[in-house]
Amino acid sequence: MIPKPQPTEYNAYYQPYVQSVPEGTDVLEFLQKQRYEVIQLFGRVSDGEADFAYAPGKWSIKELLGHMNDTERIMAYRALCIARGEQNTLPGFDENDYVANAFFQERTVGGLLEEHQVVRESTIALFDSMAPAAFTRVGNANGSPVSVAALAFIIAGHERHHLNILKERYLAKL
Incomplete structure (x- = not known):
């Protein structure tokens, strides 16, 4: 079991994500269960509905799912680097620039969901393959220290955050 990070x-920015994973939770099991919640929630949205944004300037449902995929890839890459002893500072990313340059609107919900499942399988396999000592390793990402364990919890909490937004601000208005 991956220990909950201190x-x-x-970075304090990620505290809400880390804290949203309940105490005593096996984060790998949590990540596994989220896969099914993502399928259940996004799977009931048609491609036309997935172009919906709940307010001007906000992402569409497709963009939200694409952002979740991108962020998980980035956080998992950071975990891989740090687990393997990377000493260089890993770069940050601007989520809005990533979404603006991804053309998620041209994709189908089904395609984005397929991608999510592959990304999540890869993330789980990565964490599952690590020795316990790897989770205590700390590196630097975007100018802040971060442990491999923290990245696992950040991935889970980030997705939980966006699934709550999907339910409250998108699906409730469709």
């Missing part, structure tokens, strides 16, 4: 293991 607040010193990640």
Whole structure:
């Protein structure tokens, strides 16, 4: 079981994500269960409905799912680098620029969901393959220290955050 990280293991920005994973939770099981929740929630949205944004300037449902995929890839890459002993600072990313340059609107919900499942399988396999000592390793991403364990919890909490937004601000208005 991956230990829940201490607040010193990640930037305070990520605290809401880390704290949203309940105490005593096996984060790998949590990640596995989220796969099914993503399928259940996004799977009931048609491609036409997935172009919906709940307010001007907000992402569409397709963009939200694409952002979740991109962010998980980036966080998993950071975890891989740090677990393998990378000493260089890993770059940050601007989520809005990534979404603006991804053309998620041209994709189908089914395609984005397929991608999510592959990304999540890869993430779980990565964490599952690591020795326990790897989770305590701390590197630097976007100018802040972060542990491998923290990245696992950030991935889970980030997705939980966006699934709550999907339910409250998107699906409730469709």
